[in-house]
Amino acid sequence: MHVDMNAFFASVEQQANPALRGRPIAVIGTGRTVVTTASYEARAFGVRTGMNTWQARQACPHITFVVGDNRKYAHTSARIVAMMRDYTPLVEVFSIDEAFLDVTGSLNLFGGAESIAYLLKARIRHEFGLTCSVGIAPNKLLAKLASEMQKPDGLTIIAPERVPEVLEGLPVRELCGIGGKVERQLADLGIQTCGQLGRYPVAALKRRFGVVGEKLSRMGRGQDEAPVIPPEKEDPVKSIGHSMTLEQDVTGRDTLARYLLQLAEMVGRRARRHAVSGRTVHLTVRYADFVTVGRQQTRVSPTSRSQEIYRDAVTLLDSLDLTRPVRLVGVSVSGLVHQASQLPLFDGERKATLLAAAMDEANDRFGEFAVTFASITETGEKGARVISPSWRPDGVRKVDVR
DNA sequence: TCTGGGGTCCTAGGACCC
DNA sequence: TCTGGGGTCCTAGGACCC
Numbered sequence: 259m260h261v262d263m264n265a266f267f268a269s270v271e272q273q274a275n276p277a278l279r280g281r282p283i284a285v286i287g288t289g290r291t292v293v294t295t296a297s298y299e300a301r302a303f304g305v306r307t308g309m310n311t312w313q314a315r316q317a318c319p320h321i322t323f324v325v326g327d328n329r330k331y332a333h334t335s336a337r338i339v340a341m342m343r344d345y346t347p348l349v350e351v352f353s354i355d356e357a358f359l360d361v362t363g364s365l366n367l368f369g370g371a372e373s374i375a376y377l378l379k380a381r382i383r384h385e386f387g388l389t390c391s392v393g394i395a396p397n398k399l400l401a402k403l404a405s406e407m408q409k410p411d412g413l414t415i416i417a418p419e420r421v422p423e424v425l426e427g428l429p430v431r432e433l434c435g436i437g438g439k440v441e442r443q444l445a446d447l448g449i450q451t452c453g454q455l456g457r458y459p460v461a462a463l464k465r466r467f468g469v470v471g472e473k474l475s476r477m478g479r480g481q482d483e484a485p486v487i488p489p490e491k492e493d494p495v496k497s498i499g500h501s502m503t504l505e506q507d508v509t510g511r512d513t514l515a516r517y518l519l520q521l522a523e524m525v526g527r528r529a530r531r532h533a534v535s536g537r538t539v540h541l542t543v544r545y546a547d548f549v550t551v552g553r554q555q556t557r558v559s560p561t562s563r564s565q566e567i568y569r570d571a572v573t574l575l576d577s578l579d580l581t582r583p584v585r586l587v588g589v590s591v592s593g594l595v596h597q598a599s600q601l602p603l604f605d606g607e608r609k610a611t612l613l614a615a616a617m618d619e620a621n622d623r624f625g626e627f628a629v630t631f632a633s634i635t636e637t638g639e640k641g642a643r644v645i646s647p648s649w650r651p652d653g654v655r656k657v658d659v660r
Numbered sequence: 661t662c663t664g665g666g667g668t669c670c671t672a673g674g675a676c677c678c
Numbered sequence: 679t680c681t682g683g684g685g686t687c688c689t690a691g692g693a694c695c696c
Contacts, residue, residue, distance in 0.1 A: 292664050294696095307696085312661045353696045437694050468671075470693095493668095501665060538688085548663070554689060588665085 259359040259371060260393040260401035261342070261378065264410035266355035267331055268297035271324045273387040283322045284314050289505050294326060298410060331355075334386060341381055345374050350486045358398050360486035375413050396421070399482035402434045421480045426453035433477050440474070443467075452478045498536065499590020500524045507546040507583035511575065514584060518571045519564075520634045521589040523627075526564035529591060530618060535560035536591025539570035543578055544586035553577055560595050563614060564631075567591060 263269070267285040272278045282300035284293045293314050296305040303318035314321055335354045342349045345368060348360035361374050368374045375392040382388050391412040393404025400421065404414040416424055430452055431441045443466065449455050455478025463471035476482070500521045508514055518541070529535060537560040544550040553574040561567060571589050602608045620629040627634065 287664065290661080290664080292662095294664075308663075310662055310664095313663090356696075435694070439693060470670075495667090497667070499666065503664060550691090552690060556688065586664090590666085 259361050259375065260352075260395075260398065260405040261357050261359065262391045262393075262402075262405045262409075263335075263338070263355035263382075264389045264391060265295055265297050265301075266335075266388070267295035267326055268300075268324075269388050270331055270334055270386075271327075272297060274330070278322060278324070281322060282318050282320065283324055284311075285324050285326045286311060288325055290503050334388075338382060338386065338388075341385070342378065345378065348486045348488055350488060358401065358486045372413070372415065379411070379413070397480075397482040398484055398486065399434065399477060400424075400480055403428075403432060406432070422453075425456065425478070425480050426451065428452045430455055430478070435477065436474070440467075444474075452480070454478070456480075494594070494596075495532075495534070496594060497540075497590050497592035498525055498528050498534070498594070499540065499588060501542055501586055501588025501590075503544075503586045504584070507585050509581070509583045511580050514575060514580070514587060515572050516633050517587050518575060518589060519568050519631055521587065522568035522571055523564040523630060523634065525589050525591055526562055526567050526614070527618060527621070527626075529562035529594075530614065533596060534594045535562040535597040536567075537593030537595065538591065539567055539574070540588075540590045540592065541571045541574035541578075542586070542588035542590075543575070543584055546583040546585050548585070550586075551578060554592075556593065560593065560597065561591075562597070563610060565610065 268283055271283060271285060272281075278297075280299065281297070282303060282305065283297045284300055284305055285295045286293055291311065293305060293307055293309045293311070295307060296314070300314070300318055300321055303321070305314045305317050305321060309317070311323060314323075331354055339349060339351055339357060342357060342359055346359050346361050346364045348363070350358040350360075352358055359374075361368075361371050364374065365371060368377065371394045375394060379390060379392060382390055389411040391405045391409045391414075393401040393407070393414050393416070395401040395404050395416040396418050400416050403424075404416045405412070407414040428451055429441075430436050430444055430449065431438070433452065436444075444450070444455065447458065447462070447466070449458055455474060458475065458478070460472060460475045463475050465471070467474060502517065502521065504517065508517075538554055538556045540552060540554040542550065542552050555570050555574055557566075557570065567589065602611055617629050621627065
């Protein structure tokens with residue numbers, strides 16, 4: 259079963275503020291931002307996720323913009339996920355507004371998948387005033403497809419025997435995992451529908467797409483063996499990162515470096531909180547012309563210290579062309595190892611560790627950036643502005659929002 | 661007033677080792 | 679008398695998801 263909350267952020271805002279109900283609204287971030295969710299009333303005018311506010315206004319002149327409140331969405335999402343666990347322990351959080359449920363083991367308990375779906379939908383509507391679309395099918399690929407078929411407030415079942423007829427004429431792009439690029443490449447081979455994809459010789463797909471070719475072929479036939487993975491069975495996180503699009507394009511190393519310090523502190527703090535250290539530091543720079551470059555550097559020993567992450571990021575920054583105006587900077591660490599914080603032997607390092615711990619403690623109590631590096635206060639950006647789909651109710655993926 | 665942010669996975673090439 | 683074959687690690691970039 260796949261559950262997809264309808265226009266989640268926008269619906270939460272309309273619930274919280276009755277004046278917004280029935281009206282075209284779009285949830286946005288701050289600064290240079292895009293529409294993260296449009297209400298159905300706004301979608302009727304052609305407003306779509308990813309549009310900038312100017313485009314959204316063009317499409318719908320009387321639209322109301324609401325700056326997103328990520329805490330509210332995270333909290334609501336966590337409560338909905340908890341509710342889902344009443345029906346099965348096998349709940350996979352796919353993003354903040356989507357989840358897969360393996361209800362195979364609870365069918366008898368609740369009278370079948372369809373009645374679980376009705377129970378869940380009723381409770382979500384009753385307790386949160388929100389609607390969702392539910393898809394029921396033999397596997398995750400098809401359940402996700404099914405939930406897309408009726409919106410809002412839908413319930414779609416794809417029974418095993420109906421799979422071939424559903425897929426026969428379905429455009430390949432409708433499958434989760436096939437994006438615009440793959441769609442075009444498949445079109446080059448004369449493949450438009452899942453039916454055609456499923457019948458296409460696997461060997462030819464493998465030649466063109468490598469290991470992905472085999473998967474594509476199976477997707478075309480609606481085959482997917484991937485299990486529903488509850489949070490406790492998830493692979494450990496592989497990287498931690500933050501990036502930000504700057505209010506204005508920036509030229510100049512020192513200004514950029516200041517943003518890197520802030521990003522390094524956000525990354526380091528998250529790493530320290532979850533007792534992981536990273537061996538590789540990555541820097542991302544997006545220039546004003548949208549050309550994006552990345553540089554990475556592997557360290558001798560893993561770190562979770564903001565200043566060390568910062569130092570590496572600046573080293574990488576200095577290897578780039580800084581005469582061009584920059585639009586976005588990002589810092590991340592990968593090659594994560596679990597590392598219980600240990601007080602270093604040498605005096606300087608020991609002081610740095612104690613300092614970070616004291617700062618972390620103060621920020622835990624008084625809020626992010628309550629205590630921070632002096633040069634960061636000149637830039638003044640705070641936290642993530644848009645919540646990401648990799649967000650989880652808890653653990654490392656629970657990104658701090660505003 | 662064009663074009664967010666946080667992730668995962670895959671590919672490809674080069675360095676290096678035996 | 680040019681330069682095998684297998685492996686790992688590192689870097690850069692791109693596709694894809696919401």
